Amino acid sequence: DTAVSQTPKYLVTQMGNDKSIKCEQNLGHDTMYWYKQDSKKFLKIMFSYNNKELIINETVPNRFSPKSPDKAHLNLHINSLELGDSAVYFCASSSRTFVGANVLTFGAGSRLTVL
Amino acid sequence: DAKTTQPPSMDCAEGRAANLPCNHSTISGNEYVYWYRQIHSQGPQYIIHGLKNNETNEMASLIITEDRKSSTLILPHATLRDTAVYYCIVSPGDQTGANNLFFGTGTRLTVIP
Numbered sequence: 001d002t003a004v005s006q007t008p009k010y011l012v013t014q015m016g017n018d019k020s021i022k023c024e025q026n027l028g029h030d031t032m033y034w035y036k037q038d039s040k041k042f043l044k045i046m047f048s049y050n051n052k053e054l055i056i057n058e059t060v061p062n063r064f065s066p067k068s069p070d071k072a073h074l075n076l077h078i079n080s081l082e083l084g085d086s087a088v089y090f091c092a093s094s095s096r097t098f099v100g101a102n103v104l105t106f107g108a109g110s111r112l113t114v115l
Numbered sequence: 116d117a118k119t120t121q122p123p124s125m126d127c128a129e130g131r132a133a134n135l136p137c138n139h140s141t142i143s144g145n146e147y148v149y150w151y152r153q154i155h156s157q158g159p160q161y162i163i164h165g166l167k168n169n170e171t172n173e174m175a176s177l178i179i180t181e182d183r184k185s186s187t188l189i190l191p192h193a194t195l196r197d198t199a200v201y202y203c204i205v206s207p208g209d210q211t212g213a214n215n216l217f218f219g220t221g222t223r224l225t226v227i228p
Contacts, residue, residue, distance in 0.1 A: 004158075041200075041220075042218070042220075043153075043159065043218035044218075045215045045216065048215075056215060058215070090158050090159070092159075102147070102164075102204075102206050102207075102216050103149075103161050103164065104161060104216065105161065106159045106160070107158050108157060108158050109156075109157070109158050
């Protein structure tokens with residue numbers, strides 16, 4: 001079974017649309033993240049949730065809204081998509097009980113293309 | 116902001132040891148050294164981490180200098196599948212998950228047949 005799964009893997013859409021990317025982890029981890037990797041391959045954190053509570057919210061436009069219905073899921077909803085939102089979005093999770101807790105397990109990524 | 120410095124690229128012959136250096140001269144006492152890698156078109160993969168002592172697992176070894184200002188990731192017998200971008204990251208081992216792992220530009224390792 002895939003530890004951190006994201007859907008969809010590929011998403012092509014028009015500017016102005018609203019889209020969601022879903023993430024689920026079956027590792028029993030209590031912290032989940034969204035990272036964005038742009039065309040220059042820089043990987044930057046967007047959000048972090050611990051037990052459904054938002055704990056990191058980097059400078060991300062309000063059009064991006066994470067939702068964590070339970071600690072195994074962290075979905076990313078994007079309103080009014082713009083060309084600059086085109087990127088690969090990675091979901092990740094980690095366990096706070098692990099010493100040196102920044103051991104993240106990443107999903108395979110969701111490639112968003114905005115036309 | 117990046118707290119680490121890595122060479123942009125390295126080559127290694129297949130079957131030989133790959134030694135990837137990382138400088139982190141401003142590392143704080145509570146910060147761990149983490150290594151991740153990203154194989155093309157895949158998500159980043161955790162490799163190893165350490166605080167002061169050298170560490171070894173099934174994937175690699177991590178050698179941290181006594182002053183902790185630099186470290187080396189060693190892949191003992193590189194294979195073609197080890198071709199990837201390797202990221203050295205320093206971050207507190209905070210158990211709240213509230214720490215931002217900063218992925219810099221990393222080292223692109225190419226394993227040559």
